[in-house]
Amino acid sequence: MTTEPLRSSELVFTATFNEEATIENWVRGVAAHCPYADMLVIDDSSPDATGKILQSLQDEFPRLAVHTREGKLGLNTAHLHALSYGLQEGYGRVVTMDADGSHQPSQIPALLAAADSSPFVIGTRYRGGSHQAPPVRRALSRGANTAARVLLPMGISEYTTSFRVFSQPAMEVVTTADFHFRGYAFFIECLEVLHRAGVAMSEVPIDFLDRAGGVSKIPRAQIFLSIEALGQLAWRRHR
Numbered sequence: 205m206t207t208e209p210l211r212s213s214e215l216v217f218t219a220t221f222n223e224e225a226t227i228e229n230w231v232r233g234v235a236a237h238c239p240y241a242d243m244l245v246i247d248d249s250s251p252d253a254t255g256k257i258l259q260s261l262q263d264e265f266p267r268l269a270v271h272t273r274e275g276k277l278g279l280n281t282a283h284l285h286a287l288s289y290g291l292q293e294g295y296g297r298v299v300t301m302d303a304d305g306s307h308q309p310s311q312i313p314a315l316l317a318a319a320d321s322s323p324f325v326i327g328t329r330y331r332g333g334s335h336q337a338p339p340v341r342r343a344l345s346r347g348a349n350t351a352a353r354v355l356l357p358m359g360i361s362e363y364t365t366s367f368r369v370f371s372q373p374a375m376e377v378v379t380t381a382d383f384h385f386r387g388y389a390f391f392i393e394c395l396e397v398l399h400r401a402g403v404a405m406s407e408v409p410i411d412f413l414d415r416a417g418g419v420s421k422i423p424r425a426q427i428f429l430s431i432e433a434l435g436q437l438a439w440r441r442h443r
Contacts, residue, residue, distance in 0.1 A: 209266050213296040214241040215289075216312065218303040219282035224253040226304050226415070231261050231268060233309030238316075243268045244289065245303070246282040249275060280383065280390035283366070287375045298370045304415035306337070307367045315369045315408050322406035323371040324398055328362035332409030341414075348430060352392060355438035358399045360407055363392050364430075367410055377401040389433035396437050 216234050220227055227245070234243055243265070247255055249272060258270045271285070283300055290298035297319055301307040311327065318325045329335040330349065335342045345364060352363040370378065381397045383390060398405065 212240050212242045212267070214238065214299065214316065215244055215286075215293070215295040215297070216241050216299040216301070216309075217244040217246070217283075217286040217290075218301055219279055219286075220245055220247045220250060220254050220258075220303050221276060222250045222252045222254060223303045224250070224257060227254055228257055228261060229305065230303040230309065231258075231265060234312065235265055235267070237309045238312050241267070241299075241312075242295070244271065244286055245269070246271045246273065246285055248273050248277055248282070278386055279366075279388070280386045283390070283394075284379060284383075287370060288379045290370070291372065291375050291379060296372060298375060299368070300370070301367045306413050306415050307365075308411065308413065311367075311408075311410050315367070315410075318406050318408045319369040319371060322404055324374040324403050324405045325369040326360060326362050326395075326405065326407055327365055327367035327410035327412075328360070328407040329365065329410060329412045330361040331407055333362075334409075334411045336412060337414045348434070351431075352434055355434055356392070356396055356399075356441065358395060358405060360395075360405055362407060363395055364388070365410070365412065366391055367412075374398060374403050377403055384436075385429070385433040387429060389430045392430065392434055393437060396441070400441075 216238060218230060245258055247270060255272060262268050287298055299312055315325050315327060335345060349363050377398055378394055383393055385393045
């Protein structure tokens with residue numbers, strides 16, 4: 205007889221699209237380092253074997269929930285879906301992260317510990333953290349974060365990584381906000397929404413690795429859209 209696990213107060217979420225090479229390691233890593241947390245994967249109907257792998261893992265990991273969406277609906281909507289689900293299901297905190305191996309499940313406990321005293325926590329590669337992706341990726345990330353610190357100062361050093369912890373107050377702010385930008389620009393706008401709402405933020409150093417498998421999902425156009433979004437957000441703040 206299978207006994208259903210007790211509902212956790214913490215939910216660890218990731219979004220997938222063609223992550224057959226990495227998703228099993230993500231599930232096993234989260235389960236190993238946060239054995240009492242529930243897991244949520246939102247998959248945009250990956251045409252590879254991601255869905256089949258997740259289905260097989262659910263038998264072994266009863267804390268794993270999988271939401272499959274019809275078509276590629278975007279990273280920003282997946283994150284909003286996860287935060288809304290977290291609120292609806294009564295989770296006290298939701299951890300968001302990538303599934304490609306760049307964010308390490310072993311570092312989740314440090315972010316959760318910081319969330320005991322801060323309603324929003326972000327993992328930083330710059331104040332005590334490290335960025336171990338290829339040089340071009342490092343240069344783009346450093347440039348974007350430097351510009352963000354100048355144009356949208358919030359007292360934090362990291363603006364673009366999605367390795368974050370949202371408490372219920374932070375979830376409520378984000379899920380009720382009117383967002384104007386999609387894709388990766390959403391992550392910067394999300395911080396501005398929290399800042400304008402007066403949500404306190406803290407950072408925890410993380411080690412950002414190169415993806416463990418598969419290919420990058422960042423289109424070149426997203427870089428220019430993020431620059432445009434940063435300029436518009438800065439203009440709105442100072443207008």
